Amino acid sequence: STLLTGQTLTFCGNPLHEPWEECVRIDSAGAVLMQGARIAAVGDAAALKSAHPQAHVISYGDDLICPGFVDAHVHFPQTAMIASWGKRLIDWLNTYTFPEEARFADPAYAARIAARYLDLTAANGTTTVASFATIHPASVDALFEAAALRGQCVVTGKTCMNRNAPDDLRDTAQSAYDDSKELIARWHGKGRAQYAITPRFSPTSTSEQLSALGTLWAEHPDCLMQTHLSEQTDEVEWVHSLFPDARDYLDTYEVHGLLGARGLYGHAIHLTPREVDRLAEVQGRVIHCPTSNMFIGSGALNLPALAARGIPLGLATDTGGGSSFSMLRTMAAAYEAAQHHGHALHAAQLLWLATAGSADALHLSGQIGTLEQGHFADIAVLDLRSTAAIAQRANRSYSVWEDVFATIMMGDDRALRATWIAGTCVTA
Ligand code: GUN
Ligand code: ZN
Numbered sequence: 001s002t003l004l005t006g007q008t009l010t011f012c013g014n015p016l017h018e019p020w021e022e023c024v025r026i027d028s029a030g031a032v033l034m035q036g037a038r039i040a041a042v043g044d045a046a047a048l049k050s051a052h053p054q055a056h057v058i059s060y061g062d063d064l065i066c067p068g069f070v071d072a073h074v075h076f077p078q079t080a081m082i083a084s085w086g087k088r089l090i091d092w093l094n095t096y097t098f099p100e101e102a103r104f105a106d107p108a109y110a111a112r113i114a115a116r117y118l119d120l121t122a123a124n125g126t127t128t129v130a131s132f133a134t135i136h137p138a139s140v141d142a143l144f145e146a147a148a149l150r151g152q153c154v155v156t157g158k159t160c161m162n163r164n165a166p167d168d169l170r171d172t173a174q175s176a177y178d179d180s181k182e183l184i185a186r187w188h189g190k191g192r193a194q195y196a197i198t199p200r201f202s203p204t205s206t207s208e209q210l211s212a213l214g215t216l217w218a219e220h221p222d223c224l225m226q227t228h229l230s231e232q233t234d235e236v237e238w239v240h241s242l243f244p245d246a247r248d249y250l251d252t253y254e255v256h257g258l259l260g261a262r263g264l265y266g267h268a269i270h271l272t273p274r275e276v277d278r279l280a281e282v283q284g285r286v287i288h289c290p291t292s293n294m295f296i297g298s299g300a301l302n303l304p305a306l307a308a309r310g311i312p313l314g315l316a317t318d319t320g321g322g323s324s325f326s327m328l329r330t331m332a333a334a335y336e337a338a339q340h341h342g343h344a345l346h347a348a349q350l351l352w353l354a355t356a357g358s359a360d361a362l363h364l365s366g367q368i369g370t371l372e373q374g375h376f377a378d379i380a381v382l383d384l385r386s387t388a389a390i391a392q393r394a395n396r397s398y399s400v401w402e403d404v405f406a407t408i409m410m411g412d413d414r415a416l417r418a419t420w421i422a423g424t425c426v427t428a
Pocket of ligand 2: 318
């Protein structure tokens, strides 16, 4: 067994619903005991050392030992075209995204990008992602295979599109159903793999395809379902013209059996009151993608307002609509988006969103997202003085939370002292 000592971050509640001081704690002399792939104990460093004298001790000093970050909405196939200039959503998809996704017809290319993507995210402290693949089933195999090599929990699924996409990126209602079903049988629940049924968004699926995927979800209710919802206002108008009978954008999912608590709805910025009510009622997950929302010009989600309605929330980079692989940068953008609506999220709330909150959004909170006995040893260790600019700010701090906030606002991959996945250090 291995004992990591440092400052440990633990949760005993949801700091978006309760005062953060009552449910988030940093223990300045904490430790995490790992046995194999799992966490065996979390507690006081001296006590755990004497109880486990045989454990190999790795001392991280004043570094912050956190749960690994959980990025709840990404597109790993967009890794190579991240930070593409000058377009808003629909033009950005047509100009940059679809040509890159077409390359994934080559399984060797898919495997190369999957490995590159998991290396880049691990370097940023991210230990689990929920990713869209491309329409090619082999792109799903590529990410699950790369994750299995790393002992890593990932969620992914074949992106389904049968209209408003280039010829070489279209499936059919039937092939989307058949291919997704076969991938569920091959991967869902194998090791740490979790399958998500993945209609890209309503504009790229016919009613027939959405229905077929709703049927598939009803046949596999333990799978997640991931899609996009109300990201840009002209997209919302387009959905209205494509589905004239729908009450709103969310309704295009609901009438096809694609609304539920295991549904992950990315962006969800421009919601009507009915859509907010409905998401709250069914506990559909809203995944906040603030770096992407600023980068593509989508708008600032009012996350505190959705939290107040009891809607479960996750946080995500939305790579490559998001312009960064870093969940630190994404927490900073979440802070800025909330400020836009007059709310200041505390560092404890931001860290919760990036770890336990996202894990709960993915229905994986029994496995990951907190430092807890029995959970997988998926851990990010943060150096709270990683650059000269951050270190000089830390010299003025009167509490560790000020240090943490400075690292959230100004930190990048240099702040990662180490990332552990299933008890193995993957950044050595
Ligand atoms: N809406 C549909 N597809 C996409 C995508 O790939 N990225 C983003 N940001 N929004 C989308
Ligand atoms: Zn997306």
